[in-house]
Amino acid sequence: MRKLLHIIIYISVLLFAVPASAMTEDGQFVVVLDAGHGGKDPGCIGSKSSNREKDIAYNITMEVGRLLKNNHPEIKVVYTRSTDVFIELGRRAEIANKAKANLFVSIHVNALPKNAAHYAYGVQSYTLSSTSTGTNLEVEKRENSVIALEGEAAKKYNYNPSPESNIMFELMQDHDMKESVAFAKMAQDEMVHTGGRKDMGVRQANLAVLRLTYMPSVLLEVGFISTPAEEQFLMSKAGQNLMAKSIYNAIAKYAAQQTGKAAKLEKPSATPVQPAVTDTPNDNTTPSAPTTTKGEKRTVYKVQVLAGSVKLKSNDKQFKGLKCEMHEKNGRYTYTYGSATTMDEAKKLRQSILDKFPQAFIVTFEE
Numbered sequence: 001m002r003k004l005l006h007i008i009i010y011i012s013v014l015l016f017a018v019p020a021s022a023m024t025e026d027g028q029f030v031v032v033l034d035a036g037h038g039g040k041d042p043g044c045i046g047s048k049s050s051n052r053e054k055d056i057a058y059n060i061t062m063e064v065g066r067l068l069k070n071n072h073p074e075i076k077v078v079y080t081r082s083t084d085v086f087i088e089l090g091r092r093a094e095i096a097n098k099a100k101a102n103l104f105v106s107i108h109v110n111a112l113p114k115n116a117a118h119y120a121y122g123v124q125s126y127t128l129s130s131t132s133t134g135t136n137l138e139v140e141k142r143e144n145s146v147i148a149l150e151g152e153a154a155k156k157y158n159y160n161p162s163p164e165s166n167i168m169f170e171l172m173q174d175h176d177m178k179e180s181v182a183f184a185k186m187a188q189d190e191m192v193h194t195g196g197r198k199d200m201g202v203r204q205a206n207l208a209v210l211r212l213t214y215m216p217s218v219l220l221e222v223g224f225i226s227t228p229a230e231e232q233f234l235m236s237k238a239g240q241n242l243m244a245k246s247i248y249n250a251i252a253k254y255a256a257q258q259t260g261k262a263a264k265l266e267k268p269s270a271t272p273v274q275p276a277v278t279d280t281p282n283d284n285t286t287p288s289a290p291t292t293t294k295g296e297k298r299t300v301y302k303v304q305v306l307a308g309s310v311k312l313k314s315n316d317k318q319f320k321g322l323k324c325e326m327h328e329k330n331g332r333y334t335y336t337y338g339s340a341t342t343m344d345e346a347k348k349l350r351q352s353i354l355d356k357f358p359q360a361f362i363v364t365f366e367e
Helices: 002-017 053-071 089-098 137-149 151-156 163-193 228-235 237-259 343-353
Strands: 029-035 075-079 103-110 123-128 199-205 217-224 299-308 324-329 332-340 361-366
Touching (some): 029 053, 029 089, 053 075, 053 217, 053 237, 075 237, 089 103, 103 163, 123 163, 163 199, 163 217, 217 228, 217 237, 228 237, 332 343, 343 361
Parallel strands (some): 029 075, 029 103, 103 217
Antiparallel strands (some): 299 332, 324 332
């Protein structure tokens, strides 16, 4: 009887907590953009101490917001942080809840441990899981590790709930779970197809920043700063803008579904801005032969198909008949197909070989 009473109370709380409309009273769809980390919390660090997750996440987040404000004034944009400051995870969720947001998007950068024996490539989209069973524990530990910086404020996080609080948790989150997954799939699709990144899938994890929000909420990992190729891409203005366009498109599509208004989508620039990082070859590799005029540099796009510690012959059967280019650095070999000067051309190249290499993805070189 006591448990039944708790369930009735929790259902009542749920009914009052869930927004009754897809928009605010003034007709706006509210999206909260959360730039991961900030201030004393740099997040993941790349090959240089100045290559920090917090800066990449901030730049992408602000560009997403700019695109939304320019193209969809009916969408209200709220930032959890608009400067380089430390914001507690609970405070980020509180901002979203007070704004009565229709969507919460947290932007992050992935990384493998420093002693990892291999590189990882690609983008991931995370929705909430109420349990760690079958989830990505490394992501959970890394993204929740910021709690250690919060001192006394960390007491509000409860990771050992009672059966009754589990019921409340499930009731409060279940109504948003399907919508979270729906948006996560949109975001993943855009990052893969518009952004040209490798697809690592939509996943679940028990992430505190998602756990405390009361609306569809997704955490996006836009690439691995621990992988030289993706570090260079993510540190470049062109790469950040491309990921911002991908995330913007997903938000515009989702808002259009919820409001019935048309989505104005962005296409990748035909001539991307020159990447800011030019002293680290992409993917820890060196292109075999520069083709530009002496003294000039340009961005070249190629499609990576294979990588490993074994040097393959040009006619190796693993290339499946394709003529591929080899790049070597520190005993590691990567193999790319084709060469393009624009992202649009590179996407066509990638599309042409997906039947042979479905996991192929686009990488950039400075030549």
